[in-house]
Amino acid sequence: MGKIPSINEQMDLIRQGVEEIISEEELIKKLEYAKAEDEPVIVKLGCDPSVPDLHIGHAIVLRKLRHFQDLGHQAVLVIGDFTGMIGDPSGKSKTRPQLTYQEVRDNADTYVEQASVILDVDKLKIVFNSEWLGEMTFKDVITLAGHYTVARMLERDDFENRYKNEVPISIHEFLYPLAQGMDSVKLKADVELGGTDQKFNLIVGRNLQRAYSQDPQVIITTPLLEGTDGVEKMSKSYRNYIGITESPGEMYGRTMSIPDTLIERYFEFATEVPPSELSMIKQQLMDKSVNPRDLKRQLAREIVTIYHSEKAALEAEKEFDRIFISKDIPESIEEYRIGPEPVALLQVIVDSGLVSSKREGRRLVEQGAVRLDGEKITDFHYTISVKNKVILKVGKRRFLRLVP
RNA sequence: GGGGAGGUGGCAGAGCGGUCAAAUGCACCAGACUGUAAAUCUGGCGGCGAAAGCCUUCGGUGGUUCAAAUCCAUCUCUCCCCA
Numbered sequence: 001m002g003k004i005p006s007i008n009e010q011m012d013l014i015r016q017g018v019e020e021i022i023s024e025e026e027l028i029k030k031l032e033y034a035k036a037e038d039e040p041v042i043v044k045l046g047c048d049p050s051v052p053d054l055h056i057g058h059a060i061v062l063r064k065l066r067h068f069q070d071l072g073h074q075a076v077l078v079i080g081d082f083t084g085m086i087g088d089p090s091g092k093s094k095t096r097p098q099l100t101y102q103e104v105r106d107n108a109d110t111y112v113e114q115a116s117v118i119l120d121v122d123k124l125k126i127v128f129n130s131e132w133l134g135e136m137t138f139k140d141v142i143t144l145a146g147h148y149t150v151a152r153m154l155e156r157d158d159f160e161n162r163y164k165n166e167v168p169i170s171i172h173e174f175l176y177p178l179a180q181g182m183d184s185v186k187l188k189a190d191v192e193l194g195g196t197d198q199k200f201n202l203i204v205g206r207n208l209q210r211a212y213s214q215d216p217q218v219i220i221t222t223p224l225l226e227g228t229d230g231v232e233k234m235s236k237s238y239r240n241y242i243g244i245t246e247s248p249g250e251m252y253g254r255t256m257s258i259p260d261t262l263i264e265r266y267f268e269f270a271t272e273v274p275p276s277e278l279s280m281i282k283q284q285l286m287d288k289s290v291n292p293r294d295l296k297r298q299l300a301r302e303i304v305t306i307y308h309s310e311k312a313a314l315e316a317e318k319e320f321d322r323i324f325i326s327k328d329i330p331e332s333i334e335e336y337r338i339g340p341e342p343v344a345l346l347q348v349i350v351d352s353g354l355v356s357s358k359r360e361g362r363r364l365v366e367q368g369a370v371r372l373d374g375e376k377i378t379d380f381h382y383t384i385s386v387k388n389k390v391i392l393k394v395g396k397r398r399f400l401r402l403v404p
Numbered sequence: 405g406g407g408g409a410g411g412u413g414g415c416a417g418a419g420c421g422g423u424c425a426a427a428u429g430c431a432c433c434a435g436a437c438u439g440u441a442a443a444u445c446u447g448g449c450g451g452c453g454a455a456a457g458c459c460u461u462c463g464g465u466g467g468u469u470c471a472a473a474u475c476c477a478u479c480u481c482u483c484c485c486c487a
Contacts, residue, residue: 166410166483228441229431238414238431257441293439300440324440359451360433367434367447381454395434396441 004035004072013067017060017269019196019221022203027218030190040074044189044217046129046180046198047077049084049107054114055241056270056303057225057234061193062118063272064222068191069120077115078183079108082130083176114244117307132186133179144178147211148204153177156200181205189217196221225269230259248308252316253397255300256324260292263299271302329391333401336392340404342385345370345377345392348402354394361394369395 004010010031014021021027034041045065054062069075081104108128112121136144153174154160162169177200184192184205192202202219209216224233227240234241242254258266267273267281284290297317304313322328336352349361349370364370365380371393372384384390384402392400 168482230442231430232415240431253441255441260440260442263442291439292442296440296442320440355433357451358453360449363448364434369434 007031007035010071013071014064014220016067016275017222018064019223020199020219022206022219026216027191027220030215030218034073034190040072041068041190042074042076042187043068043191043193044076044078044184044187045193046080046183047111049079049081049104049111053236054111054244055234055236056244057227057241059118059244060225060269061195061222062115064193064220066118066120069123074125075119075123076125076127076187076189077112077119078187079104079111079126079128080180081105081108081128082133083179117244127187129179129183129186133182136182141175144182144208145175147208148174148178150174158197158200177201177204178208181208184217185209185212185214188214190215191218191220193220193222195224197224223265223269226262226265228254228258230262242303244307246307248304248312248316249319251304251307252300252313252320255303256296256320258296260296263292263296266299267295267302271299272306273302323397329393330399333391333399335389335401335403337403338384338386340385340387342383345372345382345384346380348384348392349394352400354392354398354400364394 005013007028011024011028014027030041033039043065045061065075065077081101084104084107108126112124112126115121154163156177159169159173161167180201181204183189185208189205189209192205194202199219199221202217202221206216206219226232227234227238228242229238229240232238232240242251246254255266264282264285268278273281281295284295285292300320301310301313301317304316319330323330336348338348346358346361346365349355349364350358355361355364361370362380365377365382368376368378370377371391373390374393386402386404388404390402392402394400
């Protein structure tokens with residue numbers, strides 16, 4: 001590692017877009033040591049193989065890991081296959097079906113594949129925690145558990161709240177942070193990354209390393225991004241996420257649907273815009289010198305560009321403008337064959353999958369959301385017979401080309 | 405082992421014999437407006453039906469009743485307190 005950047009330069013990059021570093025002094029020490037000894041710092045990130053689809057919220061922490069890679073450090077991705085095979089740690093959900101070995105492997109593959117958009121996979125060390133956790137005996141586990149107390153476990157906000165609100169916490173949930181901490185011990189991690197929701201677990205890892213006479217890891221937390229609804233955290237279970245494998249059009253549109261108040265955060269955490277530009281954007285948002293819509297357009301382009309290409313971003317933008325600004329029809333519309341016989345329009349809407357029930361279709365007609373070739377349909381008994389192609393439009397963004 | 409409180413729609417959370425397809429908030433969908441799928445306002449938000457109405461839903465099952473999310477029995481899961 002001859003050309004390692006200076007500690008200051010490293011810290012500048014590391015500090016970008018993080019919530020908290022515990023502690024900076026320790027990190028600097030580790031970096032200094034690494035530089036002096038020409039030994040990379042070991043940076044750990046754990047992932048949950050039960051959710052294979054990544055969204056741009058996950059990307060924040062992945063990007064941070066990438067930063068460490070760029071600085072010449074050793075990134076380690078820990079696939080939590082062991083914990084994944086046992087079940088769900090976040091007590092609320094019911095018995096999530098346990099994943100089989102094969103499912104976990106497949107998910108892990110998908111994860112790495114998707115993460116490769118952000119990480120340098122060639123330099124990435126990938127490990128499965130079943131390797132060591134699966135080897136532990138019950139006695140080992142008890143010994144491990146002996147390093148922690150219930151009171152300290154209850155320090156975790158989530159546990160504390162659930163305890164207070166009489167929401168069940170099962171014993172095995174206490175073991176998850178310990179298991180995760182064990183990963184750090186095994187890997188002799190210098191740094192562990194995670195979302196702010198992981199802070200507690202990361203600290204447990206730190207404490208366990210101490211218990212095992214290791215130099216405790218530095219923990220770095222990254223913010224959890226709000227979803228497109230602007231209310232909940234971005235998560236697959238609410239449909240408020242932007243998946244990193246989504247089509248450019250979908251990605252662009254979903255970005256445009258975030259509340260204006262989120263523009264700044266998205267710029268800061270979901271894109272690669274340099275700090276100088278970021279501060280300019282913040283300024284523009286504050287003094288309202290630029291229409292927020294235009295900033296959001298820029299944001300949407302940035303995001304699509306990261307996961308697709310600039311070209312795709314521009315095309316997506318064009319399409320978006322077409323539909324929502326010019327109120328035009330999309331460039332390409334799916335065709336749906338209905339034959340020359342007269343059919344109830346409602347039936348067509350349901351059969352084609354545009355809406356899920358006649359009831360819903362009817363509501364939409366009543367609300368004036370259904371148009372045929374631009375003409376509003378007001379009668380839900382409307383019967384259609386197609387001689388030439390017709391454009392069926394439901395709401396603002398559902399289109400179908402009906403062909404005989 | 406004993407005592408008590410609960411399981412309601414995507415989530416949170418009311419209801420506690422009929423007026424309950426189930427308040428309210430969030431999410432979601434649509435319309436208006438607009439600067440965008442932003443904000444705001446309005447409407448909708450189980451299914452079939454033109455409608456009347458009918459069917460399925462309040463942890464599972466079985467009852468009581470003209471009528472049950474609401475009462476009873478039982479099963480199951482959860483929480484709290486005492487030991």
